[in-house]
Each structure stands twice: as structure tokens, then as C-alpha cells.
Amino acid sequence: MSVTLRPAAVEEAQEALRGHERVLARGAGTKPALSSPPEGTVTLEVSGLSGIEDYDPEELTFTARAGTPLGEIEAALAENGQYLPFDPPLVAAGATLGGAVAAGTSGPLRYRSGGVRDFILGVRFLDGEGRLVRAGGRVVKNAAGFDLSKMMVGSAGRLGVMVELSFKVFPQPQAWATLTVDCAGLDEALALIGALATASFDLEALDLEPPGRLWLRLAGLSDAMPARLERLEGILERSGERLEGEEEGALWREVRDFAWVGGDAAIVKVALVPKRVRELEAKLEPLAVERRYGAGANIAWLAWPAERSAQDLDELLRSLDLAGVFLTGSPPRPMVGTHRGGAFAQRVKSALDPSGRFPEV
Amino acid sequence: MTQNGAGDGLLSALGAIYPPERILTSRAELAPYECDALTSFRASPRAVVLAESADEVVETVRACHRLGVPYVARGSGTSLSGGSLPIEEGIVIALNRLNRILELDPEQRTAVVEPGVINSQVSAAAAPHSLFYAPDPSSQSICSIGGNLAFNAGGAHCLKHGMTSSSVLGAKVVLPDGELVELGGDSIEPVGPDWMGLFVGSEGMFGIALEVTLRLMPSADRTRTVLSAYESLEAAGNAAAKVVAAGLLPVAMEIMDKLAIEAAEGSVKPGYPEGIEALMIVELEGDHETVDREFEQLLEVLEGAGATEVREPDDDAQRALYWAGRKSAFSAVGWLSPDYIVQDGVVPRTRLGEALAEIGRLSEEYGIRVANVFHAGDGNLHPLILFKGSEEGALERAEELAGEILRMCIRLGGSVTGEHGIAMEKRAFLPEMFGEADIEMMRRLWRAVDPAQIANRGKMFLPEDEPERGEALDSDAAPSSTAVAGTAGPPPGGGASGEARRDAR
Numbered sequence: 001m002s003v004t005l006r007p008a009a010v011e012e013a014q015e016a017l018r019g020h021e022r023v024l025a026r027g028a029g030t031k032p033a034l035s036s037p038p039e040g041t042v043t044l045e046v047s048g049l050s051g052i053e054d055y056d057p058e059e060l061t062f063t064a065r066a067g068t069p070l071g072e073i074e075a076a077l078a079e080n081g082q083y084l085p086f087d088p089p090l091v092a093a094g095a096t097l098g099g100a101v102a103a104g105t106s107g108p109l110r111y112r113s114g115g116v117r118d119f120i121l122g123v124r125f126l127d128g129e130g131r132l133v134r135a136g137g138r139v140v141k142n143a144a145g146f147d148l149s150k151m152m153v154g155s156a157g158r159l160g161v162m163v164e165l166s167f168k169v170f171p172q173p174q175a176w177a178t179l180t181v182d183c184a185g186l187d188e189a190l191a192l193i194g195a196l197a198t199a200s201f202d203l204e205a206l207d208l209e210p211p212g213r214l215w216l217r218l219a220g221l222s223d224a225m226p227a228r229l230e231r232l233e234g235i236l237e238r239s240g241e242r243l244e245g246e247e248e249g250a251l252w253r254e255v256r257d258f259a260w261v262g263g264d265a266a267i268v269k270v271a272l273v274p275k276r277v278r279e280l281e282a283k284l285e286p287l288a289v290e291r292r293y294g295a296g297a298n299i300a301w302l303a304w305p306a307e308r309s310a311q312d313l314d315e316l317l318r319s320l321d322l323a324g325v326f327l328t329g330s331p332p333r334p335m336v337g338t339h340r341g342g343a344f345a346q347r348v349k350s351a352l353d354p355s356g357r358f359p360e361v
Numbered sequence: 362m363t364q365n366g367a368g369d370g371l372l373s374a375l376g377a378i379y380p381p382e383r384i385l386t387s388r389a390e391l392a393p394y395e396c397d398a399l400t401s402f403r404a405s406p407r408a409v410v411l412a413e414s415a416d417e418v419v420e421t422v423r424a425c426h427r428l429g430v431p432y433v434a435r436g437s438g439t440s441l442s443g444g445s446l447p448i449e450e451g452i453v454i455a456l457n458r459l460n461r462i463l464e465l466d467p468e469q470r471t472a473v474v475e476p477g478v479i480n481s482q483v484s485a486a487a488a489p490h491s492l493f494y495a496p497d498p499s500s501q502s503i504c505s506i507g508g509n510l511a512f513n514a515g516g517a518h519c520l521k522h523g524m525t526s527s528s529v530l531g532a533k534v535v536l537p538d539g540e541l542v543e544l545g546g547d548s549i550e551p552v553g554p555d556w557m558g559l560f561v562g563s564e565g566m567f568g569i570a571l572e573v574t575l576r577l578m579p580s581a582d583r584t585r586t587v588l589s590a591y592e593s594l595e596a597a598g599n600a601a602a603k604v605v606a607a608g609l610l611p612v613a614m615e616i617m618d619k620l621a622i623e624a625a626e627g628s629v630k631p632g633y634p635e636g637i638e639a640l641m642i643v644e645l646e647g648d649h650e651t652v653d654r655e656f657e658q659l660l661e662v663l664e665g666a667g668a669t670e671v672r673e674p675d676d677d678a679q680r681a682l683y684w685a686g687r688k689s690a691f692s693a694v695g696w697l698s699p700d701y702i703v704q705d706g707v708v709p710r711t712r713l714g715e716a717l718a719e720i721g722r723l724s725e726e727y728g729i730r731v732a733n734v735f736h737a738g739d740g741n742l743h744p745l746i747l748f749k750g751s752e753e754g755a756l757e758r759a760e761e762l763a764g765e766i767l768r769m770c771i772r773l774g775g776s777v778t779g780e781h782g783i784a785m786e787k788r789a790f791l792p793e794m795f796g797e798a799d800i801e802m803m804r805r806l807w808r809a810v811d812p813a814q815i816a817n818r819g820k821m822f823l824p825e826d827e828p829e830r831g832e833a834l835d836s837d838a839a840p841s842s843t844a845v846a847g848t849a850g851p852p853p854g855g856g857a858s859g860e861a862r863r864d865a866r
């Protein structure tokens with residue numbers, strides 16, 4: 001049985017960290033591939049470090065403890081007509097703010113608004129020696145010192161234990177609408193994604209369900225919606241199915257929470273660009289892996305079947321020179337495929353965690 | 362210290378990489394590289410090399426590492442914080458000849474460029490595809506992508522599109538010991554720790570970016586711009602807060618005060634309303650069906666916020682003129698005063714009115730004129746502190762006032778820099794904003810990435826044996842400090858006279 005520590009305060013977390021040789025942080029554990037401790041590693045659960053510390057709606061910024069459930073944050077923002085534009089996944093499952101940063105996960109809306117990395121303003125974290133470090137700030141613009149907050153995005157508990165985070169947010173659009181169109185196949189769908197890239201049309205989300213279904217999400221003033229939908233159909237040279245209201249919102253919540261991932265398959269995120277989709281499809285198609293492309297085919301979400309090994313996916317991605325990360329399942333290492341960073345990554349890791357308390361990146 | 366050419370074999374090492382005409386060592390040749398746009402710091406390096414390829418840069422860094430010679434990379438030399446100030450015992454690696462756009466892929470919305478490419482050239486190349494490069498520092502027609510990346514440059518339109526960091530997807534980098542690494546990639550969404558995000562804004566201290574993959578944005582279907590006038594600077598600041606609070610999300614929201622307006626009218630003549638205390642330019646972008654409606658809402662907010670006049674430009678030419686007035690403000694102030702300091706600080710945007718009132722009070726207390734131009738949408742102030750360098754002690758008093766303004770920013774919960782960086786100018790203020798452990802962590806990072814401490818040594822952190830507080834703005838790395846602040850650095854390639862330097866802005 002592995003040991004789990006639940007500090008209720010930053011000082012306790014520091015003590016807990018210093019008292020153990022191998023430590024891995026966990027929020028709510030919604031991304032177990034990242035938070036399951038390797039052999040001999042103690043779990044430092046930060047859910048006790050929870051709560052919004054400061055939220056000024058007029059400033060459109062907030063600061064919260066790392067273990068705060070995203071649902072609590074989204075609710076507080078919604079009361080003031082605001083939201084998290086990076087659209088974090090697994091909110092309904094209880095995901096925490098710190099977990100979203102550590103996993104570096106953004107949802108469908110990141111296509112237009114940007115990802116976690118574009119909204120994070122500041123962080124307080126414990127390094128591998130248990131020192132409390134602050135970086136960035138609470139204001140929306142800040143160029144003082146190295147941008148350690150960005151580095152924490154996607155760090156998966158390998159570089160530090162976050163205890164507090166500051167973010168900027170956006171005002172909620174008045175209305176949302178979705179257009180779904182079916183293409184003859186992958187080539188046609190990719191051609192449309194390419195055409196939309198230069199079309200001067202504001203799309204919040206652009207998802208591809210292979211081979212040929214496109215999901216296009218719009219936001220803005222409700223009065224303007226019908227005319228925009230019509231113009232969009234003109235750009236696509238075809239009409240689609242329109243969806244608005246409660247149903248529309250529910251649809252995207254299901255997408256971002258991976259309701260489409262069946263059974264015990266593991267959720268894997270892969271970074272790519274649209275022109276790489278065909279190669280990946282050629283490899284995945286024969287394996288009958290469920291998948292979906294987000295952010296205008298800049299992300300591939302895979303449902304990797306439990307009966308297939310993580311190593312197979314690692315090799316598959318390496319052969320394409322793509323990087324991926326397991327969010328769920330129990331791979332030996334969450335990072336798969338070809339990761340960049342090389343000597344820079346090693347040196348940064350050695351500065352933050354000289355005694356190797358956290359798992360390898 | 363070693364003399365030029367003597368001792369450690371530096372010049373012969375450089376001679377093995379460059380033809381003689383691309384190694385500058387004479388006083389006259391070095392002069393244009395003595396400073397960047399923060400001209401109160403000057404230092405003459407042992408040599409400047411004009412690199413023309415990434416391989417040459419890598420070879421140079423390796424030679425520097427082997428010989429223990431510090432280096433400073435230089436793009437266009439427009440840093441306002443001393444980022445590209447040379448190190449006397451080191452060399453400058455000029456990157457402005459690495460200026461090729463290597464690839465532009467409209468369907469992926471990416472461009473791959475060399476670091477010396479000028480910011481505005483990226484947008485120019487992307488324009489035929491209805492795309493553009495979003496970060497637009499006022500210096501965009503002269504500053505380089507490498508310099509933008511090193512300083513996480515901002516601009517008027519970063520309010521909606523984010524700083525440089527949001528537009529840099531990947532880079533090939535040579536680390537300070539000559540090792541090559543790739544950071545990030547070409548996708549807008551990274552996987553794994555965001556090494557690229559950490560490298561952006563590292564002020565040249567983590568190595569040199571040799572090739573950069575940029576994110577392009579689709580140009581807007583409709584752009585609407587409005588200029589509004591106010592009876593006081595504070596009223597303008599409060600109007601900006603009201604626009605944000607109304608839930609509008611402008612792409613840009615900029616304020617200029619009376620002095621800045623006067624300067625603009627004296628130079629580019631944008632034709633702003635006459636006799637006003639402050640003006641604000643707000644721009645909305647997006648689909649025309651939305652923007653045209655939001656624009657009506659914006660006008661209502663502005664009128665409700667006490668605007669005395671609200672004006673929409675007649676056409677694109679007039680809009681461009683309104684922006685030219687704003688974007689040339691730093692240089693135009695040269696029209697009002699022989700010397701000035703361009704400051705850069707951030708306050709929470711809800712406290713803009715308060716901050717501006719305090720700057721006004723300080724300006725009166727010191728008897729020093731301060732012109733204000735700033736990015737109101739994100740609370741990023743640019744007070745321009747006017748002084749006459751020829752007057753005994755004037756620079757020191759201007760710097761003292763600048764320091765008070767920065768401390769106010771910290772007190773209000775903001776930052777000592779929004780976009781110009783720490784470099785030389787604000788080394789003494791980093792410890793006022795951050796605690797010891799925070800700064801120690803940054804130093805540890807630098808030491809890990811650059812164990813020999815040769816990349817831009819002396820910037821960002823105070824030398825470790827010096828007291829961390831209360832350091833005046835001159836330093837031992839810049840012994841020939843002259844009393845000229847705020848005049849522009851030499852244009853790329855250099856060699857300009859003092860007059861031309863001011864024109865370059």
C-alpha cells in the first residue's frame with residue numbers, strides 16, 4: 001500500500017515533502033496516469049489546500065489554492081458572467097485547478113482563446129527541496145523574472161508542487177451555437193479545416209470526429225448568430241445541423257469530459273498540426289482506436305484500449321515524431337512519443353529538484 | 362581585464378568562423394553597439410561579430426564557452442532596459458542578418474523564421490493569406506523576433522491576443538555551452554512541461570534562439586476603432602475600467618495624456634481633438650455581425666463614462682493615423698524634451714485612476730513633467746519622464762521619480778515591468794517585487810542552464826556581492842554611463858549620428 005499525505009496548510013506540505021525521499025502531488029486524481037505514484041513514492045494530496053483566495057470580477061482575475069475544484073471556480077465565475085476560456089476537461093469528475101495546470105489540459109474552446117498557458121498569471125509552488133517559491137504575479141501583464149508559471153503547465157508534478165495559482169478570465173459570451181457538418185471523408189474535412197484557417201471567421205472551437213464530421217462552435221451576441229451561421233455555411237459551401245441552447249452546452253461538456261471515451265480505454269493527448277492528421281489516421285485506423293481531434297486538429301485525443309500496451313503507442317508516436325501524454329490508465333510512464341527539451345529540460349529539472357524527489361519528467 | 366585581441370585567443374577563434382569584414386573591433390565600428398535604446402548605459406565590447414547563419418552562431422557560442430568569454434546576442438538593439446548592452450570583456454553576436462522567413466504555412470497558421478526577422482515583416486508576409494502576427498510592439502517596424510522572444514514583448518493589440526509568449530510555438534536554441542535543443546513544436550497545444558514558455562522572456566540568459574516557429578492569427582473580418590476624449594487623465598482611466606467591466610473584450614485600449622497628445626501633434630500630426638486632457642483609443646475586432654453591434658454598446662459605455670467627445674475615424678487612412686500618433690509616442694516626446702526615461706510598470710486595471718493620480722502628484726512634487734501613454738486594457742503604464750540631461754543631477758532626479766512610480770506599482774499589487782523586461786535597468790527592483798527564495802530560484806535556474814555564466818552575464822540579477830537594495834541606476838558594467846536616457850539605439854547595422862538615432866524611433 002502506498003502512503004498518502006494530506007496536508008491542510010502550506011507549511012504542512014513543506015514538512016511532508018521534506019520528510020520523504022520520493023513524492024508525487026495529486027489533486028482529485030482525475031488524471032491517474034499522471035498522479036499514480038511510482039514504486040516507493042509517497043502521494044502528497046493537495047486537496048486540503050483548497051479555496052478561492054481572491055476574486056475581483058472587475059479585474060477579471062482570481063487567485064485560488066491549487067487543490068480548489070474547478071467546478072467551484074467555474075461556479076464563482078459564472079455568478080459574475082465570467083468563465084475559464086481554456087475550457088478545462090474533467091470538471092464534472094472533480095478536477096482541481098492545480099491538476100489542470102500540471103496536466104496542461106485545455107478543452108475545445110482553446111482553439112480560439114488559448115490554452116492554460118495563455119491564462120496563467122502566477123504560481124506559488126514547493127520545489128524538490130520544499131522551498132516555497134513565487135513566480136509571476138496577479139496582474140494580467142508581467143515580464144518580471146523568468147516565466148516559471150508557464151513551465152508548470154504540463155509539468156505533471158515532476159518540477160514542483162503547486163500550492164496557489166493566479167489566472168485571468170474572460171467575460172462569458174451572450175450566446176453559443178454549434179454547426180455540425182458531414183464531409184465525404186478525411187481529405188474533405190481537412191480541406192475545410194485548412195480553408196477555415198484563413199477565412200477571417202471567428203470560431204471558438206473546431207473539432208474533427210474522423211473520418212469526416214466537423215463540429216464548429218460560435219459564440220457572441222445572440223442577435224448576430226443566425227447571420228453568422230449562414231455566412232459560415234457559405235464558407236463551407238454546405239449546410240449543416242444547427243444546435244443552440246441547453247442541448248448545445250451539454251454536447252460540449254460531454255466532449256471536454258471525454259464522455260465519448262468508452263469503457264476502460266485510457267485518454268491520451270497528442271500534439272500535432274492538421275497536416276499530420278493523415279499519417280496518424282493511417283496508423284490508428286487499423287487498430288480501431290476511438291479518437292477525436294480538437295483545436296482545429298492541433299490536438300488528437302485518443303481512447304487507447306486497455307488491452308493495448310502503452311509501449312505500442314510510444315513506438316507508434318515515435319515513428320511519427322509526435323509527442324503524447326496519458327491522462328488516465330496506468331502506463332509505466334505517462335509521457336509517450338518524442339518529447340523535446342533535451343539538455344534544457346534536464347538542466348531545469350536539476351535546478352528545481354536536485355535530489356530527484358519527484359519522478360522523472 | 363584582457364585587452365582586445367590579446368591573451369585568450371578570442372580573435373583567432375572568431376577569425377576561424379568569420380571573414381575579417383564581419384568581425385568588428387575598432388572603436389568606430391563598435392560605437393553603434395555600445396548601447397541599446399536605454400542609452401544611459403554604455404559599454405564597449407571586445408568585438409562584434411555579424412553572423413549570417415545559425416551555424417556561425419553555434420560556432421561562436423562554442424568558442425565563447427571554450428574561452429570563458431561572455432557574450433550578448435543582439436537583434437535590433439531596441440531594448441529599453443539595457444537587454445542588449447554589451448559586456449566589456451565579452452563580445453556581441455549580431456543576429457540582424459539572420460533575417461529569412463524560412464516557411465509560411467497558411468493552413469497550419471504557422472511561420473518559421475530566423476531570429477533577426479523584423480516583427481512587422483512577418484505580418485507583411487502573412488497578409489496575402491488573411492493572416493497576421495499578433496504581437497505588435499510600437500517598435501515593430503525595427504525590432505526583431507529574437508528580441509521579442511527574449512523579452513516577451515507586448516503591444517497595443519496584446520490585450521486580446523496575448524504577449525509574444527502566446528504566439529511562439531517552438532524554437533531551435535543553442536544553449537550557452539553550445540549544445541543544441543529543440544523546444545516546443547508547431548502545434549498550438551504543447552505536451553509535457555512548457556519549456557518553450559519558460560524560454561520566452563528569459564532575456565537572453567538561457568541561450569540564443571536560432572529558428573522560431575510562430576503562430577499566426579486570422580485577420581479580423583471587421584475592425585472598428587473609436588477615439589474618445591476626457592476632462593482628466595483619471596476620467597480616461599476610469600472609462601477604461603468601465604469598458605472591461607461591461608464585458609466587452611477590445612483588442613486594444615490605449616490612453617494618452619495631454620503632454621503625449623501634444624508631442625504626437627508636434628510630430629506625426631494624427632489630428633486628435635484639440636484642447637483635451639486625455640484621450641482613449643478603443644478597437645474592437647471580429648465578425649462584422651457581432652462587432653457592429655458591440656460597437657454601439659461600446660459607444661454607450663464611453664458616453665456614460667463621461668467622454669466629452671467620441672469620434673470614429675472616417676476611413677482606414679485616418680485609423681492608421683490615429684494609431685501612428687499612439688505608436689510614435691515614445692519618440693515624439695523627444696519633441697518636448699531633450700531627454701526622457703521611458704518607464705514600464707503594471708497596476709491592476711481597476712486601480713488605473715488611482716495610479717495615474719499618484720503619478721500626477723509625484724510629478725508635481727518633483728517638479729518634473731511626466732507624459733503618459735499606456736495600455737489601459739491591461740493596466741500597463743508607460744510614464745515618460747522628461748528631463749534635461751545637460752542639467753547637473755537631472756538624470757538622477759528623473760530616475761528617482763521613476764523608482765517611486767515602480768514602487769507604487771508594486772504597492773498596488775502590480776509589476777515593475779509589463780513588457781520591457783528587467784535587464785540592467787530594473788535589476789535593483791526585482792528584489793523589491795520578489796522574495797529572496799524566489800530570486801534564488803531564478804538564479805539557480807540560470808546557473809543550471811548556463812554553468813559558465815556567459816550568456817548576458819550581469820543582467821536581471823544584481824551582482825551577488827552587491828547590496829540588493831537601493832542601487833542607483835548606474836553600475837560597474839557600464840562605467841561610461843552618460844546622461845542620455847530615452848534616446849533610441851542605433852538602427853540595425855548602426856553607424857548613425859545622434860540626430861539619426863532619435864529619428865530611428
Ligand SMILES: Cc1cc2nc3c(=O)[nH]c(=O)nc-3n(C[C@H](O)[C@H](O)[C@H](O)COP(=O)(O)OP(=O)(O)OC[C@H]3O[C@@H](n4cnc5c(N)ncnc54)[C@H](O)[C@@H]3O)c2cc1C
Nearest residue numbers: 436437438439440444476498499505507508511515565570
Ligand atoms: C520606440 C520604441 C518603442 C517600443 N515599444 C515597445 C512596445 O510597445 N512593447 C514592447 O514590448 N517593447 C517595446 N520596445 C522595446 C523593444 O523594442 C523590445 O524589447 C524588443 O523586443 C527588442 O527587440 P530587439 O530586436 O531590438 O532586441 P535587442 O534589443 O537587440 O535585444 C533584446 C534582448 O534580447 C536578446 N536577444 C536578441 N535576440 C535573441 C535571440 N535570437 N535569442 C535569445 N535572445 C535574444 C538580447 O540578448 C537582449 O537581451 C520599444 C522600443 C523602442 C525603442
